[in-house]
Amino acid sequence: MIPTPEQTLGPFFLPRFVDADANDLTQLEGRRARGEPIEIHGVVTEEGGAPLENLIVEIWQADAAGIFRHPLDPRHREADPDFLGWGRAATDREGRYLFRTIRPGAPAGRAPHINLMLMYSGLMRILKTALFFEDGPGNDADPVLRCVPPERRGLLVARREAPGRYRFDIRLRGEGETPFFDD
């Protein structure tokens, strides 16, 4: 069967759908996930640099050992029971988003990374991208990052601002435009 066509999220996705702790992956039902807690934050802008408010960002990532909590991962039985790997945030008035998560381990054949998805009014399809870490390792060999033209790869690398704190700005269109994937 052919998938149901996507349609834009529109401007009326309810604030109530962004639950208060949905952007905090470091704990699950009061129990702490294994690994190093980190913060990922940044600003989402449209063409011309205007910040976007109430844009929805969702992330999906492996746990500290590089395992995805999903039966298709051959190692999933060893996945951290207190780490869901998924979170949601909305941008504020200044276009800022924030996730508290665990530094992902390297999944088999990949560099440590976090998948991101953006949903918003004016986006007719979900935008998908991925974030890599300035302090790697293995970015140069990552099969997904290598698909991005070399001069744009740096746009997918989060900058280390302080120990455990990374900045990843997302520009939807225009100068310094973030690379997005089409699957």
Place this chain on the structure above:
Amino acid sequence: MTVLFDRPPEAARPVREVAGYPQTWRRTPRAPLVRRPLTLSETTGPLEPARRLRPLGGELAGAGERRAIGQAIRLRLRIVDQGGVPVAGALVEMWQANAAGRYVHPNDDDHAPLDPNFYGAARLVADADGRIEIRTVKPGAYPVPTRDGWWRPPHVHFSVFGRVWLARLVTQMYFPGEPLNAQDRILNAVADPEARERLIARLVPPTGDPYDELVYEHRIVVRGREATPPQP
């Protein structure tokens, strides 16, 4: 087990830049999207997002003195994958305007009235057969504040989690026979008429019971299909 992700035909996906929808021209990437090999990272995904998100029941229309204004309807949804297999446990979020065409949202400054008995949102988990049922009122149409003015037809928004990251879907459902469907710039951003038809719900023939609501059935197909059946 592996999961196959057949690329949807372009004509069955919306165009990304839409005439008369200015935000699409400021927010759609200009550079070509990058094709990538699919690894475990994209072909796995969150199976339990509901553990982070509070449920919101599927009874939106209310009853008695708390009955929302508008035509009460029952939406029967079924979530399946591309192989037709029900997505048991799929998390579905739904939101819509009230019967006057107004959302309970700070961004909606339309002059249409709010209904104190209608919030217009649900968050539910599909049963073992991929089914979800919502009792609500039929949403009203509303004008889009652009220079050349156009109206959204009555529609319901859905956000659906499949079993993998690539199956994540945000879509809208429309009602059959609505004259505004033919002019809607978002629905008609999908070029293939058969694909547009799959965004329109089916009215189930009414029963003889005057207390029954009108029922609309709708199928949502998320990406992915299993290449081999799951092992017991």
